[in-house]
Amino acid sequence: MKNNYTIKYLPSFSEDLNSILYYMKYSLKDKELAKNFYNEVKKKIELRLLNPESFEVYRKTIDGKYNWYRIYFNNYTIFYTIKDYTMEVSRIIYSKRNLKDLL
Numbered sequence: 001m002k003n004n005y006t007i008k009y010l011p012s013f014s015e016d017l018n019s020i021l022y023y024m025k026y027s028l029k030d031k032e033l034a035k036n037f038y039n040e041v042k043k044k045i046e047l048r049l050l051n052p053e054s055f056e057v058y059r060k061t062i063d064g065k066y067n068w069y070r071i072y073f074n075n076y077t078i079f080y081t082i083k084d085y086t087m088e089v090s091r092i093i094y095s096k097r098n099l100k101d102l103l
Helices: 011-027 031-048
Strands: 006-009 067-073 076-083 086-094
Touching: 011 031, 011 086, 031 067, 031 076, 031 086
Parallel strands: 006 086
Antiparallel strands: 067 076, 076 086
């Protein structure tokens, strides 16, 4: 059976990821770490695309129409929703932060 899901990266996800990568490249001065982190995040998301709704629901979105799902990666949590056949990736947040207040 063919998978018909697509990925849409929301601006909030891009901002989060860019901040993380910036910190790795310029504060930690480790460009290789940033490159590897980016590649692994992309792989994790693409792997989830195979069956994005088969995982535990984190909670409903604010409007209650959609479910939040999460992907754990190292010390980060990636959040996404499914709208029609689009996996909308919306945030990547350091897992020790108060996640409920940030969504």
